[in-house]
Amino acid sequence: MAVYQQVVRSLGNALWFLGEIFGNILRGKIRFGEVLKQVYEQGLQSVVIVVLTSLASGLVLALQGYVAMSRFGAKEFVADLVALSLVRELGPVFTALVFSGKAGARITAELGTMNVNDQILATRTLGVDPMEFLVVPRMVACFLVLPILTIISEFCGIMGGYFVGVTQAHIAGVYYINETIRAIHYVDFFSGFIKVFFFAILIGWICCYEGFSTKGGSLGVGKYTTKAVAYSYIFVILLNTLLTKVILTFWG
Amino acid sequence: MIRVRNVSKSFNDQLVLNDVSLDIKSEEIFVVLGESGAGKSVLLKHLIGLLQPDSGTIQIDNEDITHLPESKLLKMRKKMGYLFQEGALYDFMTVFENIAFPLREHAHLDEKTIRQKVKDILKMIDLDEVEEKMPAQLSGGMKKRVALARAMILDSKILFCDEPTSGLDPIRSRDVSDLIRNVSRKFGCTTVITSHDIRNSFRVADRLALIHDGKIIAMGTQDELKASKDAFVKEFIS
Numbered sequence: 001m002a003v004y005q006q007v008v009r010s011l012g013n014a015l016w017f018l019g020e021i022f023g024n025i026l027r028g029k030i031r032f033g034e035v036l037k038q039v040y041e042q043g044l045q046s047v048v049i050v051v052l053t054s055l056a057s058g059l060v061l062a063l064q065g066y067v068a069m070s071r072f073g074a075k076e077f078v079a080d081l082v083a084l085s086l087v088r089e090l091g092p093v094f095t096a097l098v099f100s101g102k103a104g105a106r107i108t109a110e111l112g113t114m115n116v117n118d119q120i121l122a123t124r125t126l127g128v129d130p131m132e133f134l135v136v137p138r139m140v141a142c143f144l145v146l147p148i149l150t151i152i153s154e155f156c157g158i159m160g161g162y163f164v165g166v167t168q169a170h171i172a173g174v175y176y177i178n179e180t181i182r183a184i185h186y187v188d189f190f191s192g193f194i195k196v197f198f199f200a201i202l203i204g205w206i207c208c209y210e211g212f213s214t215k216g217g218s219l220g221v222g223k224y225t226t227k228a229v230a231y232s233y234i235f236v237i238l239l240n241t242l243l244t245k246v247i248l249t250f251w252g
Numbered sequence: 253m254i255r256v257r258n259v260s261k262s263f264n265d266q267l268v269l270n271d272v273s274l275d276i277k278s279e280e281i282f283v284v285l286g287e288s289g290a291g292k293s294v295l296l297k298h299l300i301g302l303l304q305p306d307s308g309t310i311q312i313d314n315e316d317i318t319h320l321p322e323s324k325l326l327k328m329r330k331k332m333g334y335l336f337q338e339g340a341l342y343d344f345m346t347v348f349e350n351i352a353f354p355l356r357e358h359a360h361l362d363e364k365t366i367r368q369k370v371k372d373i374l375k376m377i378d379l380d381e382v383e384e385k386m387p388a389q390l391s392g393g394m395k396k397r398v399a400l401a402r403a404m405i406l407d408s409k410i411l412f413c414d415e416p417t418s419g420l421d422p423i424r425s426r427d428v429s430d431l432i433r434n435v436s437r438k439f440g441c442t443t444v445i446t447s448h449d450i451r452n453s454f455r456v457a458d459r460l461a462l463i464h465d466g467k468i469i470a471m472g473t474q475d476e477l478k479a480s481k482d483a484f485v486k487e488f489i490s
């Protein structure tokens with residue numbers, strides 16, 4: 001019973017927190033200078049690892065796909081396989097997971113440290129709303145950075161696939177690219193891409209909220225940061241399942 | 253003028269403030285004494301609206317702030333300064349940016365005037381050559397000075413200091429205490445300090461209160477406290 005009540009209360013607080021964020025955004029309380037700083041930090045921090053993971057997953061997809069499809073004499077479809085998997089599922093989900101671990105962890109650790117050092121309370125004593133000053137810019141930055149990272153990730157993944165396709169499967173480069181474009185056009189790039197915006201809100205929300213809830217000194221910062229990343233992973237994966245179902249039902 | 257009436261506050265099942273009432277006069281320096289865990293910080297946070305009491309009222313300059321919404325409190329706090337125990341400077345800003353922050357937020361001044369104001373207040377708190385340093389590069393005493401400058405930069409009329417001497421050696425403690433007194437007099441502001449540092453409290457205070465188990469058990473001038481017959485008061489201030 002106590003656990004159940006606690007869950008309900010935390011969920012209520014978290015929802016109220018999200019409401020505050022959107023309230024500020026709707027009232028136009030967006031500090032563009034701060035947003036820019038956050039975009040720069042979040043983007044710069046994640047871009048290298050996003051490029052690496054997506055290149056690697058493109059390579060592996062193409063290698064596996066080439067072996068499997070050769071058996072059916074359909075190795076040309078490697079391009080379709082890579083493009084379709086990346087654009088519909090792997091690109092958005094992998095990027096969101098990597099982003100949680102890098103930028104998300106950073107958000108929670110920063111806000112958490114500020115919280116245990118009284119910097120967030122101090123903001124209120126200085127007559128400034130910490131939501132507006134600290135949280136909204138981070139949230140808006142997530143919303144801008146994650147889609148860009150996803151596009152970079154999908155591009156790199158396709159490049160990885162292209163490399164395998166051309167050097168291992170001996171598919172003509174032009175053919176591979178044309179096939180990729182056709183495939184992306186066919187599966188509708190946006191049916192995968194739209195998920196990214198939901199992931200961005202989810203990650204920003206969880207990581208800012210956990211940062212704001214942090215207590216217990218430097219130990220607490222570690223605890224809440226790992227918690228925020230774990231929650232982000234779990235809920236990105238759950239939300240992805242739900243969104244995929246909805247998108248396939250209504251969009252095809 | 254700060255008027256606290258019958259304020260009680262509990263966290264979970266722990267009664268931290270138990271029916272606290274006190275009046276703090278304009279432009280006086282008032283020290284709240286007590287052991288650690290007595291509820292000093294909790295009381296101070298009530299005075300600036302960071303916490304709200306379960307019962308009782310808090311008035312500042314005849315305005316009841318007990319149940320003001322945060323948006324109103326944010327506006328009120330522009331004329332108040334709050335010095336946190338560890339300073340609570342923004343660690344991602346330089347000293348200059350920290351002190352300039354309230355000016356940039358609320359004062360709409362040009363860059364040159366902001367520079368000058370920061371310079372002036374740094375001089376008043378006896379620090380120079382620190383503008384471009386990050387807070388992490390400062391000693392504990394310097395952090396508190398910078399935090400005091402940030403708290404006062406908007407010409408605050410009320411200053412709250414939470415244990416300004418804790419964590420400092422005896423000499424730095426005395427210096428920071430004297431500085432608070434000087435700044436407070438110069439700005440003509442009402443000042444409330446929490447402390448368990450008897451000696452420096454007696455140095456700076458016009459009046460004091462002693463809080464124990466969430467209750468005010470003694471209040472008055474230094475001499476009045478020293479004349480108290482209460483066993484705990486005697487033990488605490490001896």
Ligand SMILES: Nc1ncnc2c1ncn2[C@@H]1O[C@H](COP(=O)(O)OP(=O)(O)O)[C@@H](O)[C@H]1O
Pocket residue numbers: 263264268286287288289290291292293294295
């Ligand atoms: N936000 C809070 N939640 C729960 N308990 C708190 C909170 N703030 C303070 N307390 C408790 O209230 C008591 C008084 O705290 P405090 O005012 O910080 O003491 P001090 O006199 O040392 O400043 C302590 O027992 C502390 O654990």
Ligand SMILES: [Mg+2]
Pocket residue numbers: 292293294414415
């Ligand atoms: Mg305290």
